[in-house]
């Protein structure tokens with residue numbers, strides 16, 4: 001411990017080095033697979049991490065943060081209101097009665113998996129938009145990722161692949177929503193080679209449903225399997241533990 005260091009110094013250096021290592025892993029995986037590292041964005045998953053660690057990551061240039069619980073996201077947002085360039089992403093199961101409170105707060109929802117949730121997101125997003133001649137301001141659209149369950153029974157979140165066509169159509173009907181792509185959380189506990197076939201299946205689903213013209217982004221890969229996700233074509237990796245340490 002440094003003499004005279006302010007409280008938080010040690011935590012800050014841990015977050016900084018975590019971020020540096022994760023960025024380097026992304027860069028190396030992208031280069032190995034012939035991809036431009038700039039095509040892979042890092043979402044720092046800050047659920048169940050203290051607000052100070054988010055400040056530390058922000059100070060290191062990180063701008064996109066993912067949270068899994070609406071209430072926790074809103075209280076951290078209040079605490080960190082001075083970080084004006086911070087973008088919040090909702091990545092966890094979202095109840096419809098929490099949707100209104102997140103409007104204007106989150107820039108993206110990665111965990112959209114039902115027609116009822118799409119309808120509520122669309123309704124609330126539309127209410128917030130500013131009418132202009134000829135329609136609504138396009139830049140207010142909420143980015144939506146459809147979460148697909150590719151692991152069968154092992155986890156409940158995410159739609160069945162057979163439902164994807166209907167969900168895509170539903171999002172595209174909502175003026176306040178911008179369809180960005182697909183998201184998955186693989187079954188298999190993050191074991192990299194267990195994730196690979198599931199990431200490949202997500203790519204295949206994207207191809208079957210209009211390719212990158214319809215679904216430009218893929219949100220896949222976490223601390224343990226981010227290299228495999230980048231190799232398979234991820235445009236967002238969602239990393240918590242390897243940036244911030246174990247969750248409380």
Ligand SMILES: *Cc1c(COP(=O)(O)O)cnc(C)c1O
Pocket residue numbers: 045047068091092185222223224238239240241242
């Ligand atoms: C918690 C979480 C992550 C991050 O997981 P780590 O293993 O800590 O990197 C990514 N995505 C989702 C949806 C999560 O809930």
